[in-house]
Amino acid sequence: MIVTKKDYYSGIALAVLATLIWSGNFVISRGVSQQIPPISLAFYRWVLATILIAPIAWNKFKKEKELIRNNWKYLFWVALTGIALFNTFVYVAGHYTSAINMALIGTTSSPIFATIMAIIFLRERLNAFRIIGILLCVSGIVLLLSRGSWQNLASFTFSIGDLWVLAGALAFAIYNILVRKKPAGISSINFLFIIFLLGTLLLFPAYIVELNITGPVQWNGSLYGSIIYLGLGTSVISFLCWNAALQKLGTGTTVLFGNLIPIFSTLEAVWLLGEQINSIHLMSGLLVIGGLVIANTMQNRNRIKQ
DSSP: OOEEHHHHHHHHHHHHHHHHHHHHHHHHHHHTTTTSOHHHHHHHHHHHHHHHHHHHHHHHHHHHHHHHHHTHHHHHHHHIIIIIIHHHHHHHHTTTSOHHHHHHHHHHHHHHHHHHHHHHHSOOOOOHHHHHHHHHHHHHHHHHHHTTOHHHHHTOOOOHHHHHHHHHHHHHHHHHHHHTTOOTTSOHHHHHHHHHHHHHHHHHHHHHHHHHHHOOOOOOHHHHHHHHIIIIIIIIIHHHHHHHHHHHHOHHHHGGGGGGHHHHHHHHIIIIIOOOOOHHHHHHHHHHHHHHHIIIIIGGGGGEEO
């Protein structure tokens, strides 16, 4: 995939902006875990996102409804993986593990899953720089999980929270692959409206079941603010930026920028939640950033058209 210099750098800017906004998702998930159950959090987020994007997308929706009808199976799977499952799994994990661990485990494993899938299903090429970058990212997450001790690594088992995060990472990796197959006739804004709407509808039955088990949510100002941030920022704005980056840079390159999320999330978790950061977190973050730089800067030199 050959890209122009303008597309390459604008794609990077869009991917970084998306990850900066998305990083707050893990912090909010942890911060409101005692105020709202996970499926309700996901449901209200996507209801708001759908409402916000509907007026912007409505004219496109009317013009493209026949194309939407013809591609409903594809849109179903995109909505299921990227909307209904991914963030819901993250919100479940927020009840069991820290925001720092969620961000580091989830966002490092997702690019690896997506890169492997891009090679298998999209036939994207993998060279030495991409391999080195992935290995550095993996090294960073292994360092975090082991806390710098081989003994800890040998006896390591995933917690229930870690497993939920990994399940979410796999769902998001599948989403990233599917987005690259988006029918050209469906506009970006309408695409998001449809998958937001479908994802909300898919979550609704689980939301009703959860509501009957846990009872109604006790709303307050901070919870309203969290839903607005999730619905507007991490949903509408971030998804528009991320999908544009996928089109400009390709799946294999774009998903590696997800490794910036744990860096942003760690800083936010320390600042807002008072979580503790130590040398292992710092070393893990440096390995992730190093892997990202090598995998992108070095690999993409020959892909950029001046």
